[in-house]
Amino acid sequence: MPSTGDEEENLPLVWQKIEQSIIRSIDVRFNEFGDKLDNLIAGQQILEERIGGVENKAVNHEQRIKVMETSLEELRQQNKTLRSKLSDLEGRSRRNNLKIVGIPEGEEKGRPTDFVSHLIPKLFGAEHFDKPLAVDMAHRSLQPKPPDGSKPRTIIAKIHSLQDKEKIIRLGRQRTVEYGGRRIFIFPDYTAEVMEQRRSFKEIQQTLREKNIQHSLRFPARLHVHHQGQVKAFSSPAEAKNFVEKEL
Structure with a gap:
């Protein structure tokens, strides 16, 4: 059996080896942690770049959508004008x-x-x-x-x-x-549109006939009412009705 003195002499060497083992293990863990941290940071940077790209695209899309909305509204107005002109031309041709x-x-x-x-x-x-x-x-x-x-x-x-x-x-x-x-x-x-416009004056024309008031419906849909030596022209039934109720 070894002597107690030898064991006491070898004890510092054992602790030194344990210390070195712990230090190596910690170094490995820190290195692994550092690698993971570097990867995480790199991934974060890539993610930030992608988010920045998406934000830039979103801003660009918003601008393009605004341009498209403006163009669409302009086209709607042009279409409305063209339809009105087309309807007028068709009506006049008939x-x-x-x-x-x-x-x-x-x-x-x-x-x-x-x-x-x-x-x-x-x-x-x-x-x-x-x-x-x-x-x-x-x-x-x-x-x-x-x-x-x-x-x-x-x-x-x-x-x-x-x-x-x-x-x-x-x-x-x-x-x-x-x-x-x-x-x-x-x-x-008449075109269907003109017919619809003219039919809208039917009620007020009936009222004028009942009152024996001279009137005529001019093309395409404009009501002329003869009153006190003058001729009043109305483009909408509401205007004509208001005039009849107040003046006649």
């Missing part, structure tokens, strides 16, 4: 048109323009027309020809003179007209 409803298919015998120019004086009386009625063109509506016995297609005719066209409309409102024993209807050929 201004002299008539729609004749109820004429049996084939009566025009392939010459619709000549047919309409002779039809109108026959329906209303030649005494209302001091010269032959000039018709620029006429045709059936563009639907397929219906089977025999079905409702005939409408005839659309462009009257050369606006004055003659208005006269025909006026005569059509004053009397019932027939062709071959069948009732015939004649209407202006």
